[in-house]
Amino acid sequence: MADEKPKRIALIASKGTLDMAYPPLILATAAISMDMEAGIFFTFYGLDIINKHKFNSLKVPPLANPAMPVPMPNILGALPGMTAMATMMMKSWMSKANVATIPKLLDMAKEGGVRLIGCQMTMDVMGVKKEDLIDGVEIGGAATFLDFAVDANVSLFV
Amino acid sequence: MAEVIKVDSTLDCKGLICPEPIVKTNMSIKKLQIGQVLVMESTDAGATSDMHSWAKRTGHQLLKEEQEGKVLKFYVKKMK
Secondary structure (H helix, E strand, O other), X not given: OOOOOOOEEEEEEOOOOHHHHHHXXXXXXXXXXXXXXXXXXEOHHHHHHHEOOOHHHOOOOOOOOOOOXXXXXXXXXXXXXXXXHHHHHHHHHHHHOOOXXXXXXXXXXXXXXXXXXXXXXXXXXXXXXXXXXXXXXEEEOHHHHHHHHOOOOEEEEO | OOOOOOOOEEEEXXXXXXOHHHHHHHHHHHOOOOXXXXXXXXOXXXXXXXXXXXXXXXXXXXXXXXXXXXXXXXXXXXXX
């Protein structure tokens, strides 16, 4: 296997909620542990996952989510404070199950050499500066991602 | 089955779940010499499937699997 060209996974993270931050980071960290190359393109709300002011406080939306472990009518989910409550509950379950936190997964990803690419266009639209992003990320556009993804064996949009 | 496997390193992943057992196994195997054996201990029910896939993809050899109560033990030989 060592002589073969490494396999590669190219991921797009487009959502900025706590639950949707997990799949790309878990897949990328697992991939590098399987001798694959991995890269994640953080675009639109997904940019929050690598925003140093936000990555530690991503939230779970209680609205329009029939899969919440404690089912909740939408009308209640819309009340003030419900997002914080849903987030707190999710974090508590995650912590009980000993799931790695988003900051920890980001550290693992960086340590293992996952390419973390922030979307320049999103940064322009949302007024996010390079200093707002965590260390160790690069910035690029669609062409940067495609240049990496065109040689990937697996490519997923999250 | 009197085979005794000489273990060079043990990795405790008990209590950890996906993807940490795989990530830590891979980090630990890198510290060993070729031919040495790592034992990874896990309580993750998904570890059996994941360890087989990991070994298949990385080329390291899964020598043996054991279960003691809830603890799964994977004996991995570093191949490269």
